[in-house]
Amino acid sequence: MRLLSSLYLPLKQPFIRKRFPCFFHSLSLSSLFMAPAFEDNNSETLPSSFSSGSDDGVLHKSKVTVVGSGNWGSVASKLIASNTLRLSSFHDEVRMWVFEETLPSGEKLTDVINRTNENVKYLPGIKLGKNVVADPDLENAVKDANMLVFVTPHQFMEGICKRLVGKVNGDVEAISLIKGMEVKREGPCMISTLISEQLGVSCCVLMGANIANEIAVEKFSEATVGYRDNREIAEKWVQLFSTPYFMVTAVQDVEGVELCGTLKNVVAIAAGFVDGLEMGNNTKAAIMRIGLREMRAFSKLLFSSVKDSTFFESCGVADLITTCLGGRNRKVAEAFAKNEGKRSFDDLEAEMLQGQKLQGVSTAREVYEVLSHRGWLELFPLFATVHEICVGHLPPSAIVEYSERKPRLSLLEGSTQYY
Numbered sequence: 001m002r003l004l005s006s007l008y009l010p011l012k013q014p015f016i017r018k019r020f021p022c023f024f025h026s027l028s029l030s031s032l033f034m035a036p037a038f039e040d041n042n043s044e045t046l047p048s049s050f051s052s053g054s055d056d057g058v059l060h061k062s063k064v065t066v067v068g069s070g071n072w073g074s075v076a077s078k079l080i081a082s083n084t085l086r087l088s089s090f091h092d093e094v095r096m097w098v099f100e101e102t103l104p105s106g107e108k109l110t111d112v113i114n115r116t117n118e119n120v121k122y123l124p125g126i127k128l129g130k131n132v133v134a135d136p137d138l139e140n141a142v143k144d145a146n147m148l149v150f151v152t153p154h155q156f157m158e159g160i161c162k163r164l165v166g167k168v169n170g171d172v173e174a175i176s177l178i179k180g181m182e183v184k185r186e187g188p189c190m191i192s193t194l195i196s197e198q199l200g201v202s203c204c205v206l207m208g209a210n211i212a213n214e215i216a217v218e219k220f221s222e223a224t225v226g227y228r229d230n231r232e233i234a235e236k237w238v239q240l241f242s243t244p245y246f247m248v249t250a251v252q253d254v255e256g257v258e259l260c261g262t263l264k265n266v267v268a269i270a271a272g273f274v275d276g277l278e279m280g281n282n283t284k285a286a287i288m289r290i291g292l293r294e295m296r297a298f299s300k301l302l303f304s305s306v307k308d309s310t311f312f313e314s315c316g317v318a319d320l321i322t323t324c325l326g327g328r329n330r331k332v333a334e335a336f337a338k339n340e341g342k343r344s345f346d347d348l349e350a351e352m353l354q355g356q357k358l359q360g361v362s363t364a365r366e367v368y369e370v371l372s373h374r375g376w377l378e379l380f381p382l383f384a385t386v387h388e389i390c391v392g393h394l395p396p397s398a399i400v401e402y403s404e405r406k407p408r409l410s411l412l413e414g415s416t417q418y419y
């Protein structure tokens with residue numbers, strides 16, 4: 001923790017010291033040996049307006065609503081709520097929209113969250129902060145907000161956006177924490193684009209190596225905000241999420257950041273197959289390496305603006321690693337392979353995740369649709385094979401057999417055109 005935090009000292013120190021004096025009291029490590037961490041021009045950490053204390057004397061307070069209350073949605077609400085209490089530029093209250101459900105006790109989830117200050121279903125044992133107010137009414141939850149944080153499983157976002165058309169304030173800024181995409185007749189559509197287009201708002205993204213249960217107990221992690229052109233807004237999102245144990249960096253590459261978060265879930269499914277078949281660490285590392293290459297190639301084919309350096313941020317290689325080691329996609333894919341594909345992902349998801357949702361299986365299907373439609377299947381053997389295994393066209397063991405398909409492999413390995 002001390003070592004990781006010191007990575008940020010040269011740029012973040014003034015702000016962090018001002019806000020969290022106790023945390024930094026004991027930090028005195030020289031950061032000299034960390035210098036390479038700042039050589040990358042793609043990373044833009046907190047700028048001066050942020051570090052000079054922009055919360056002081058601000059006339060207009062921002063009101064935050066979190067749309068979503070699953071595992072990550074609840075942790076995001078906790079992070080945000082700790083900051084809105086501290087920073088005078090935000091209203092204290094954080095409204096959290098809850099997809100209402102009745103618990104086995106007969107009580108409504110929303111009532112229990114508001115009574116106990118805990119999301120007993122999706123994040124049991126963690127206090128969210130007394131200023132988090134659960135609200136089952138979507139329109140009511142967003143009506144006064146000017147900062148909207150979207151964090152639901154991606155398959156529900158189209159419906160949510162439709163319900164919100166014309167219901168959000170004119171001055172709203174949005175951010176998506178959602179890892180996934182939609183595929184429409186016109187082609188792939190990132191969730192941040194869906195939000196922007198449907199609601200007429202600008203939308204940043206926040207992705208990273210962020211297994212929610214670890215952040216819930218305040219274990220150190222990093223995250224990446226991706227923004228399009230408005231750096232001030234990106235600063236505000238960084239401010240809203242940053243804590244001593246959650247270090248946020250902003251990069252000007254929305255598509256790159258969002259595609260990293262989206263595509264790593266497909267690679268995590270592949271890693272789970274490898275684990276289920278007990279193929280060992282070397283095989284898993286090979287899958288991760290090839291997966292990272294396909295992530296980068298796919299992203300750059302879709303958006304030429306995507307930056308290579310984004311793949312070295314938390315949203316890139318770090319998220320890939322953590323998800324392939326400890327994520328839900330990996331875990332359920334492991335069980336799928338152990339059962340030799342005889343039990344469906346839907347079944348296993350319901351049994352193992354108790355209401356939490358996988359994103360990797362549907363993302364593999366969505367990616368496959370894009371690959372088929374554009375004639376790119378041969379270029380992305382890992383992505384294609386993951387989908388074919390998920391739908392039962394290939395056995396889980398095919399996850400390493402694809403490399404024997406010589407034309408595919410030679411394209412993947414030899415091509416400089418796409419990499």
Ligand SMILES: NC(=O)C1=CN([C@@H]2O[C@H](COP(=O)(O)OP(=O)(O)OC[C@H]3O[C@@H](n4cnc5c(N)ncnc54)[C@H](O)[C@@H]3O)[C@@H](O)[C@H]2O)C=CC1
Binds near residue numbers: 074180
């Ligand atoms: N859990 C994690 O560790 C992380 C998750 N994410 C991403 O965050 C996004 C949200 O995931 P989680 O918060 O973990 O959710 P989750 O998978 O824990 O929970 C599922 C959520 O979906 C809701 N839901 C069920 N049916 C619905 C419907 N018809 N309409 C709307 N909502 C419905 C449930 O009420 C619940 O809040 C996903 O894209 C995920 O990839 C990103 C980083 C970490």
Ligand SMILES: O=C(CO)COP(=O)(O)O
Binds near residue numbers: 208326
């Ligand atoms: O996105 C995640 C970690 O950054 C969580 O991944 P899983 O959905 O596979 O748990």
